[in-house]
Amino acid sequence: MLDANFFTNADFESYRNLLYKESGINFTETNKPILVQRLRARLQECGIQTAKAYFELITKSREELKLFLDAITTNLTWFFRNQPHFDALERFVLPELIKVKKPKSDFTLRIWSAGCSSGEEPYTVSMLLSEKLPPPWKFEIVASDLSLKCLMTAKEGFYETSRISGIPENYLKKYFDAVEGGYKAKDTLKSHIKFDYHNLKNVSPWRNFDIIFCRNVLIYFDEPTQFEVVSHFWDSMAHNAFLYIGHSESLFGMKTKFEFVKTQWTTLYKRWE
Numbered sequence: 172m173l174d175a176n177f178f179t180n181a182d183f184e185s186y187r188n189l190l191y192k193e194s195g196i197n198f199t200e201t202n203k204p205i206l207v208q209r210l211r212a213r214l215q216e217c218g219i220q221t222a223k224a225y226f227e228l229i230t231k232s233r234e235e236l237k238l239f240l241d242a243i244t245t246n247l248t249w250f251f252r253n254q255p256h257f258d259a260l261e262r263f264v265l266p267e268l269i270k271v272k273k274p275k276s277d278f279t280l281r282i283w284s285a286g287c288s289s290g291e292e293p294y295t296v297s298m299l300l301s302e303k304l305p306p307p308w309k310f311e312i313v314a315s316d317l318s319l320k321c322l323m324t325a326k327e328g329f330y331e332t333s334r335i336s337g338i339p340e341n342y343l344k345k346y347f348d349a350v351e352g353g354y355k356a357k358d359t360l361k362s363h364i365k366f367d368y369h370n371l372k373n374v375s376p377w378r379n380f381d382i383i384f385c386r387n388v389l390i391y392f393d394e395p396t397q398f399e400v401v402s403h404f405w406d407s408m409a410h411n412a413f414l415y416i417g418h419s420e421s422l423f424g425m426k427t428k429f430e431f432v433k434t435q436w437t438t439l440y441k442r443w444e
């Protein structure tokens with residue numbers, strides 16, 4: 172049992188500065204209770220009594236820092252989250268990309284699911300593209316996150332029955348095997364996706380993406396970090412490529428080079444040059 176004073180105001184300042192520097196995640200007075208709750212749980216797991224002692228540990232051990240970053244992330248996600256995004260993918264983005272890429276193409280679309288959490292987003296995209304992308308087009312997806320726990324779940328591709336409700340029945344039959352307690356993604360679905368650890372605070376080594384999904388991630392960053400992250404995306408994208416962000420997120424007022432694209436289904440951002 173931790174002492175009521177295990178986390179002081181001075182600790183809050185130290186933690187919020189470190190978390191901001193390492194991950195871009197911005198804790199304010201408003202979301203401080205989330206930090207306290209998650210820190211408390213981690214301290215109890217480690218058998219450490221004070222936030223100060225744990226802070227010393229994470230500033231010495233990169234390994235423990237990674238585990239702590241994992242513990243403080245919010246990983247809520249689900250299959251086919253925000254259907255209008257996928258309607259726009261099928262009816263607007265794919266036809267556009269096919270049209271502009273065709274003359275000089277190896278017929279492969281490259282997609283990045285940045286902040287993929289436990290994999291529902293890249294598996295959704297993999298199902299849709301398997302269904303909707305006409306031959307001879309192929310696709311490959313890079314799916315990345317900061318949370319090692321989430322990446323393990325994503326790689327395994329097993330989801331409890333309660334978590335698969337967003338998947339249409341015919342897709343579920345075709346792309347998942349029913350196993351005890353839930354469903355497991357088939358290898359045909361997994362084979363398109365490469366899961367990898369990547370902290371969006373850092374420049375990515377990846378280039379030439381035709382579509383980037385970074386949905387419901389920017390919301391955890393302040394504006395300078397959002398700008399930094401989307402500028403890295405710009406560098407990772409091909410010419411004529413699309414960026415999806417969450418429906419409650421916006422680049423409004425930010426001096427990015429992205430063109431704002433309003434479709435019938437949703438708004439998107441485009442790298443056109």
Ligand SMILES: C[S@@+](CC[C@H](N)C(=O)[O-])C[C@H]1O[C@@H](n2cnc3c(N)ncnc32)[C@H](O)[C@@H]1O
Pocket residue numbers: 194195196244245246247248249252285286287288289292315316317318321369370371372385386387388391
């Ligand atoms: C709420 S989930 C969104 C998942 C999915 N994109 C969706 O929209 O359903 C946010 C994810 O962003 C990840 N994340 C937060 N900060 C990150 C960072 N600096 N680098 C990489 N991933 C980060 C979290 O670990 C979490 O899995």
